[in-house]
Amino acid sequence: MTGEVIYEVKNVSKRYGSVVALDGASLKLHAGEVLGLVGDNGAGKSTLVKVLSGAHQPNGGKIYLDGVERTWGSPREALEAGVETLYQDSGLAPHLTVSQNVFLGREKTVKGIFGTMGFLARKEMEHDAHEDLERVGIAVPASDRPVSQLSGGQRQAVAIGRAVAWARRVIILDEPTNHLGARQAGEVLHVIKAAKAKGLGVIFISHTLPHVLEVTDRVVVLRLGKIVMDAPTSEFDGDRLIGVLTGTIQTVRVEGD
Amino acid sequence: MTNSNQTTARKPGVPAEQKPVPLALTARISTLASNQSTILIGVMVLLVVVFSVLEPKFFSALTASNILTDWGSVVLIAVGQTFVVISGGIDLSVGAVIGLSGVVSAWTMANVLKVDQTVSGSDASGPLLIGTLVSVGVGLLVGLTNAFLINKLRIVPFIATLSTMGAALGLSVIISSGQPIGSANNFDLIAAMDPKVNPLSWALIVVIVVVTIAGLFLHKARFGLYTYAIGSNTFAARGAGINVERHLTLVYALSGALAGLAGMYVYLRLGAGSPSSGTGRELDAIAAVVIGGASLMGGIGRIWGTVLGALILFTVQSGLIMVGVAPDWKKVVVAILIAAAVAAQTLQSKNGRK
Numbered sequence: 173m174t175g176e177v178i179y180e181v182k183n184v185s186k187r188y189g190s191v192v193a194l195d196g197a198s199l200k201l202h203a204g205e206v207l208g209l210v211g212d213n214g215a216g217k218s219t220l221v222k223v224l225s226g227a228h229q230p231n232g233g234k235i236y237l238d239g240v241e242r243t244w245g246s247p248r249e250a251l252e253a254g255v256e257t258l259y260q261d262s263g264l265a266p267h268l269t270v271s272q273n274v275f276l277g278r279e280k281t282v283k284g285i286f287g288t289m290g291f292l293a294r295k296e297m298e299h300d301a302h303e304d305l306e307r308v309g310i311a312v313p314a315s316d317r318p319v320s321q322l323s324g325g326q327r328q329a330v331a332i333g334r335a336v337a338w339a340r341r342v343i344i345l346d347e348p349t350n351h352l353g354a355r356q357a358g359e360v361l362h363v364i365k366a367a368k369a370k371g372l373g374v375i376f377i378s379h380t381l382p383h384v385l386e387v388t389d390r391v392v393v394l395r396l397g398k399i400v401m402d403a404p405t406s407e408f409d410g411d412r413l414i415g416v417l418t419g420t421i422q423t424v425r426v427e428g429d
Numbered sequence: 430m431t432n433s434n435q436t437t438a439r440k441p442g443v444p445a446e447q448k449p450v451p452l453a454l455t456a457r458i459s460t461l462a463s464n465q466s467t468i469l470i471g472v473m474v475l476l477v478v479v480f481s482v483l484e485p486k487f488f489s490a491l492t493a494s495n496i497l498t499d500w501g502s503v504v505l506i507a508v509g510q511t512f513v514v515i516s517g518g519i520d521l522s523v524g525a526v527i528g529l530s531g532v533v534s535a536w537t538m539a540n541v542l543k544v545d546q547t548v549s550g551s552d553a554s555g556p557l558l559i560g561t562l563v564s565v566g567v568g569l570l571v572g573l574t575n576a577f578l579i580n581k582l583r584i585v586p587f588i589a590t591l592s593t594m595g596a597a598l599g600l601s602v603i604i605s606s607g608q609p610i611g612s613a614n615n616f617d618l619i620a621a622m623d624p625k626v627n628p629l630s631w632a633l634i635v636v637i638v639v640v641t642i643a644g645l646f647l648h649k650a651r652f653g654l655y656t657y658a659i660g661s662n663t664f665a666a667r668g669a670g671i672n673v674e675r676h677l678t679l680v681y682a683l684s685g686a687l688a689g690l691a692g693m694y695v696y697l698r699l700g701a702g703s704p705s706s707g708t709g710r711e712l713d714a715i716a717a718v719v720i721g722g723a724s725l726m727g728g729i730g731r732i733w734g735t736v737l738g739a740l741i742l743f744t745v746q747s748g749l750i751m752v753g754v755a756p757d758w759k760k761v762v763v764a765i766l767i768a769a770a771v772a773a774q775t776l777q778s779k780n781g782r783k
Contacts, residue, residue, distance in 0.1 A: 267657055292651060
């Protein structure tokens with residue numbers, strides 16, 4: 173079902189002053205795999221996400237993309253290498269239209285001298301944005317509407333659609349179903365499945381355990397900065413996941429390969 | 430929620446039998462009615478009618494020319510301010526920059542280029558061109574200083590530009606010893622600025638061209654898109670790979686440079702560089718931007734709105750004087766206009782959210 177390892181971190185650590193946020197965490201992500209990353213508040217999820225997305229540099233450990241060791245100086249570098257990250261509640265500029273958001277940072281310009289001066293091919297981007305979003309299963313209203321006029325669920329769908337449309341290797345989704353109603357969350361999970369079908373490696377971070385159990389192939393549990401469990405989703409049910417998360421069930425670490 | 434009205438909603442099972450045309454038409458009419466520029470044009474027409482009824486002499490080419498000539502200096506800094514405000518900042522230094530750039534430019538022309546009353550006609554073109562470059566350069570320098578304070582020292586734009594405003598005012602008084610510099614009144618080009626001689630002076634045409642180009646870059650090009658994106662959600666802009674600091678540097682540099690150009694414009698009007706020539710103009714610029722529909726929270730604003738906002742501002746000022754209202758009332762009326770514009774905006778966005 174899943175392909176070769178595309179993204180891997182080995183033994184990464186991150187300290188903020190004397191606080192150890194991440195303590196020797198290792199994980200592998202395969203092509204076409206949805207990896208759930210769960211943990212209680214303060215378990216180190218956000219820190220791991222920031223290391224994976226290039227926002228923070230780890231104090232120790234190595235990062236490999238497609239088997240090649242990489243260090244990210246900025247999120248931009250990770251982005252250009254094909255690693256897209258969607259942070260919770262922050263992905264879009266509300267005053268810009270759907271298509272402007274989809275293409276932000278990668279605009280298409282008109283041909284010729286005006287293109288060199290940065291003049292934009294608005295119609296083309298509106299058309300393409302619509303197609304890109306539809307391809308990943310998102311039915312958004314007209315792409316020339318400002319994002320502020322969309323509902324919360326539509327916004328999130330656009331943000332995820334944008335990330336999935338652009339991601340070439342890996343997509344990291346930080347709490348994408350937060351604050352969403354059941355139907356809207358269902359749409360988001362549907363988009364995640366589309367990303368998986370596209371052969372992307374997906375890292376799905378969520379507090380909503382039923383969503384994790386529904387959409388992931390494998391679950392990695394973080395506790396106090398350490399990875400305490402890494403196992404196929406089929407080995408979990410809701411109770412067991414909560415037990416591992418909170419530490420009431422002690423685990424022997426399982427390699428997820 | 431208005432989602433159900435969307436003609437583009439794509440639900441596979443629902444046949445598209447509703448005709449979207451009448452809906453689109455009413456939607457278009459209601460958009461037009463609530464459109465900021467429609468409202469502004471309406472206000473503008475109303476003002477002209479009211480003032481013309483009260484004082485028939487108001488409705489004349491000379492009045493229009495006077496208003497436009499006044500408008501020229503402020504619309505330049507208001508356009509720069511539009512970029513800054515859309516990016517989520519504010520630039521209080523632009524008025525002081527008008528004074529400083531005018532003084533430095535006049536000083537350069539008088540002391541370095543040795544221009545005096547004997548220079549006239551086409552002999553003046555060269556010095557004036559150099560003077561313009563100096564003036565724009567001074568503005569650019571202040572703009573870059575603002576950007577440095579904001580990006581590197583992390584000072585909020587209000588305070589950063591307040592301090593450069595003070596510095597620019599002080600420097601212009603020091604350089605000029607508090608007196609206007611320049612005795613260039615013989616320049617044909619300056620004479621041509623007189624609204625009585627020339628209703629649409631060449632300097633005004635330059636202003637209109639500059640404003641148009643700025644508008645195209647704001648609304649049609651990447652530069653404008655990034656300005657909106659940063660003002661709308663800096664975090665998202667950064668996440669999309671935009672170099673926010675670099676872009677803000679360009680925005681404040683643009684605002685400064687336009688203020689420098691305005692400094693030269695005012696020099697041409699007065700025939701001298703005076704340290705106080707731009708005093709309070711930054712508030713006119715902010716007023717024009719706000720009346721034009723921009724939000725000081727960032728992310729919202731249009732060049733066309735600013736252009737009309739500035740025009741309304743000067744129409745009111747000149748109209749009040751012509752109908753015999755004491756000039757002291759001018760500021761009160763402008764204050765009311767600003768409050769009304771902001772109130773209208775707030776109401777509009779509340780309605781939009783319903």
